[in-house]
Amino acid sequence: MANFEAAMKKFEERKEYSLSMGGEKKLQKYKENGWLNARERMDYLLDENTFQEVGLFTESAEKAMEGRSPCDGKVIGFGKIDGRPVGSLSCDLTVLGASSAGVNGKKVGYLKRMVCGKGIPLVFLGEAGGARMPDNMGSKGMVTMLGNDPTQYQRLREAPWVAAMLGPCFGSPTWYTMMSDFRVMKKGAILAVSSPKVTCLATGEETPWEELGGWRLHSEITGLADMLGETDEECIDILKNFLSYLPTNSSQLPPTAPVPAGSGKEMPDILKYLPESPSRVYDMKKILKVIVDGSELFELKANFARSAITTLARIGGKSVGIIANNPMHRAGALDADACEKITNFLVLCDSYNIPILMFVDTPGFLVGVEGERKKLTGKIINFMNALTLVTVPKLTVVVRKTYGQAFLNMGGGRNSDTIVAWPSAEISFMAPETGVNVVYNMKKEDDPEKFAEKMKIMDLDKEPWNAARIFNLNDVIEPAHTRDWLINMLTYHFNYKTNGIGQHLMHCWPTSY
Amino acid sequence: MKMGDITAPMAGKVIEVKVSPGDSISEGDEVVIMEAMKMEIPVVAFEGGTISEVKCGVGDAVETGAVIVSI
Numbered sequence: 001m002a003n004f005e006a007a008m009k010k011f012e013e014r015k016e017y018s019l020s021m022g023g024e025k026k027l028q029k030y031k032e033n034g035w036l037n038a039r040e041r042m043d044y045l046l047d048e049n050t051f052q053e054v055g056l057f058t059e060s061a062e063k064a065m066e067g068r069s070p071c072d073g074k075v076i077g078f079g080k081i082d083g084r085p086v087g088s089l090s091c092d093l094t095v096l097g098a099s100s101a102g103v104n105g106k107k108v109g110y111l112k113r114m115v116c117g118k119g120i121p122l123v124f125l126g127e128a129g130g131a132r133m134p135d136n137m138g139s140k141g142m143v144t145m146l147g148n149d150p151t152q153y154q155r156l157r158e159a160p161w162v163a164a165m166l167g168p169c170f171g172s173p174t175w176y177t178m179m180s181d182f183r184v185m186k187k188g189a190i191l192a193v194s195s196p197k198v199t200c201l202a203t204g205e206e207t208p209w210e211e212l213g214g215w216r217l218h219s220e221i222t223g224l225a226d227m228l229g230e231t232d233e234e235c236i237d238i239l240k241n242f243l244s245y246l247p248t249n250s251s252q253l254p255p256t257a258p259v260p261a262g263s264g265k266e267m268p269d270i271l272k273y274l275p276e277s278p279s280r281v282y283d284m285k286k287i288l289k290v291i292v293d294g295s296e297l298f299e300l301k302a303n304f305a306r307s308a309i310t311t312l313a314r315i316g317g318k319s320v321g322i323i324a325n326n327p328m329h330r331a332g333a334l335d336a337d338a339c340e341k342i343t344n345f346l347v348l349c350d351s352y353n354i355p356i357l358m359f360v361d362t363p364g365f366l367v368g369v370e371g372e373r374k375k376l377t378g379k380i381i382n383f384m385n386a387l388t389l390v391t392v393p394k395l396t397v398v399v400r401k402t403y404g405q406a407f408l409n410m411g412g413g414r415n416s417d418t419i420v421a422w423p424s425a426e427i428s429f430m431a432p433e434t435g436v437n438v439v440y441n442m443k444k445e446d447d448p449e450k451f452a453e454k455m456k457i458m459d460l461d462k463e464p465w466n467a468a469r470i471f472n473l474n475d476v477i478e479p480a481h482t483r484d485w486l487i488n489m490l491t492y493h494f495n496y497k498t499n500g501i502g503q504h505l506m507h508c509w510p511t512s513y
Numbered sequence: 514m515k516m517g518d519i520t521a522p523m524a525g526k527v528i529e530v531k532v533s534p535g536d537s538i539s540e541g542d543e544v545v546i547m548e549a550m551k552m553e554i555p556v557v558a559f560e561g562g563t564i565s566e567v568k569c570g571v572g573d574a575v576e577t578g579a580v581i582v583s584i
Contacts, residue, residue, distance in 0.1 A: 279553050330523045331552040363550035368524055370577050431551045 018056050018070045022094025030094070036232040038075050038092035041125045041166070045088060045236050046079030053077040055107045060096075062135055069096055072104040073128075076111045081123075081240055084248055084255075087115040090125040091173055097129030100172045101136065102148075108172070109149045119249030121160040123239060124176040127167025130194060155179045157351040157507040159249035162242055164235045165189040165225070169213075170198075178224075179511055181348055182300070184238045185225040187215045223304030223341060224512065245298060245312040245319045246352050250507070253353055253500050254319035260294035264483040267291070271479050274424060278400065281327040284309060284361060287399065288322060291315070291483045297322075300345065305337035306330075307366075310345035312354070316487040321349030324359035325410070327400075333366040334406055336374035339383045340513065342409075346386045347509045353502055355393040355490055358411040361400040363431065383409050386509070391502040393417050393493035397482060398425040398464070398473075417493045420475045420485070421464040432458035517565075517584035519558060521575040525549030530571060532582065536564045544582045545569065556581065 021027060021037060030037045036044060042051055054077045060069035073095035078087050089111060091098035115122045135141055153175065155161070163180040165173070169191045177183050177191060185191065192199070192213030200206050210216065218225035229235035247254045273286045289295040292313040299311040306329035311322050323342050325332035334342075349356050365371070365380060387394075387409065396411030398421035407427060411419055421427070429435070435458040436451060437443060444451045467473045477485050494500055529546035532538060539561040547554045562584035569581045 279551060281552060281554060327552070331550045331554055333523070333550050363552060366523060366550075368577075370524075433551065 026094040038090040042090045050080040073098040074104040086121045088123040091128045099132035101132040116158045124163040126173030128173045130171030184227045184235045219303045226300040256317045263293045283328045284326040305341040308338035321354045322357045325362040332362045335366040336376040339379035343383045347506045350390045358396040360398045360402045360410040364403040364406045389505040401426045418474045420477045425464040426462045428462040518580045519582040527573045
């Protein structure tokens with residue numbers, strides 16, 4: 001009896017130590033700032049009472065860190081989100097800066113192997129200072145931690161990985177974030193290779209935190225942050241919302257949701273969002289909101305490459321991925337960033353069995369030196385390559401303009417399962433005026449009458465009727481019927497042979513470029 | 514470029530200037546209309562303030578990022 005008592009006493013003491021994180025003082029700072037600590041974040045993420053921790057009794061293997069490194073700074077385990085199983089990792093910055101070291105490396109490797117093998121999503125709640133020193137210094141240090149797992153940075157999209165940047169992310173939380181399908185950033189968090197201190201030592205430059213890796217940089221310039229949140233809770237809610245559109249793994253279909261009352265009720269008036277004059281701009285999102293369930297868009301990278309829209313949504317309760325041009329920004333022209341953003345999104349939807357819808361209104365690619373310096377040529381081709389590798393349904397609606405190569409990139413030619421146009425559509429190789437400039441080598445001012453004559457030749461045929469006539473468009477549809485048409489076509493273009501599961505030809509596509 | 518500079522979102526031609534120095538504007542107001550890729554593109558203010566300088570005229574060709582209006 002005494003033996004058990006002693007053992008149980010040790011059990012309780014060690015458990016208390018493991019749950020103590022970085023101690024009262026550090027945890028108090030979190031409370032004062034309105035931040036959730038590592039364990040509170042895990043609890044907020046998961047359905048009540050579902051957190052099954054793994055490795056509660058771990059700590060650093062180094063003698064010097066005994067008693068000072070509960071859970072070795074990284075809390076891992078399994079739990080449920082909206083009743084669906086997930087694996088999750090929460091970095092504990094209060095314990096040695098959640099720095100990467102031998103034992104927590106083993107924990108993370110284990111978690112990744114389990115979720116990839118069984119096929120459940122992985123959630124990273126990240127903030128950490130980088131690799132632990134001095135543990136990882138020297139040749140022994142490098143091998144025990146950094147050189148130990150050959151699949152540590154491999155990503156095969158067996159199941160969704162999502163990441164929240166909730167504080168400074170240097171080293172491992174940065175790597176997990178970059179491997180993820182979806183990334184949300186808390187304002188005030190930083191995503192960078194190394195901290196400003198280390199960076200300054202290496203380069204001699206002192207860079208302010210926000211400039212090195214703040215939310216503005218990653219939301220607007222790099223596009224590495226898909227969404228932003230003000231607080232820990234908001235960021236975690238965003239992760240859960242994202243996961244609700246996706247399946248548990250790539251061999252399953254996304255869950256079906258109830259269709260909110262009133263969905264699509266504005267469809268009869270949808271044309272009021274399209275200006276009469278074809279040279280005027282408008283916000284394509286307004287049109288999309290009329291069409292989708294509950295007028296709800298879950299838009300990724302909203303502040304990056306704004307001339308394109310990449311958003312998840314539901315139609316008839318089913319998840320869809322919508323790619324659209326937004327004339328309100330840069331006339332809806334496709335620039336290098338827009339091509340990247342769309343390519344990323346094609347890979348996401350295709351990898352998780354989400355049908356792709358394209359709404360087209362673009363004057364073409366944004367040519368010029370800016371584009372060439374950003375390798376626009378390559379990005380156009382990556383986009384095309386990805387589009388042709390998609391094996392989930394692709395449905396395209398040409399709302400207004402679609403010109404040149406961009407016509408093909410936006411689902412034209414035979415790059416969709418079905419493509420239709422609104423009567424307002426304009427389809428051609430290039431704008432007629434430019435055509436006259438190029439072919440006849442003249443400007444309007446040179447000879448207005450002759451120009452007008454040549455314009456008549458070039459301007460022929462950009463209306464959709466002749467394309468529909470020879471079956472290069474499946475149909476011209478009434479704008480007010482678009483939602484019903486989509487619901488119908490999602491039914492007929494479902495892949496019944498595979499129960500809607502795609503071939504995932506892009507499951508190894510890079511997670512950023 | 515300084516804080517408060519409104520820049521051209523893409524290369525194009527200025528076809529209408531809607532403000533003058535001294536005007537008071539709010540976030541979202543149109544300051545200039547440009548033409549690019551055969552479309553009329555309004556350039557809007559991202560924050561409110563008073564126009565200090567208009568750096569372009571009707572008919573000017575501008576590059577992406579060129580400062581066109583200062584607040």
